[in-house]
Amino acid sequence: MPIGPTELIIILVLVLIIFGAGKLPELGSGIGKAMKEFRKTQAEIGELKDSLSSDLTLEPKQPKPTEKS
Numbered sequence: 001m002p003i004g005p006t007e008l009i010i011i012l013v014l015v016l017i018i019f020g021a022g023k024l025p026e027l028g029s030g031i032g033k034a035m036k037e038f039r040k041t042q043a044e045i046g047e048l049k050d051s052l053s054s055d056l057t058l059e060p061k062q063p064k065p066t067e068k069s
Helices: 005-019 024-055
Strands: none
Touching: 005 024
């Protein structure tokens, strides 16, 4: 269920009351840095997963030829 404009305004007013106007830029900066770090880590995990899956591709085993006399 998406957040509507009314709910968003209520949340922003509560954040303003709880943290005060002076702390909002600092809070926003901290959240932005955390999101950036999360996305960076998520991309690294995706790259690692891709490299591991390409290294672990399973090839069907070929039967060994048997020598018959």
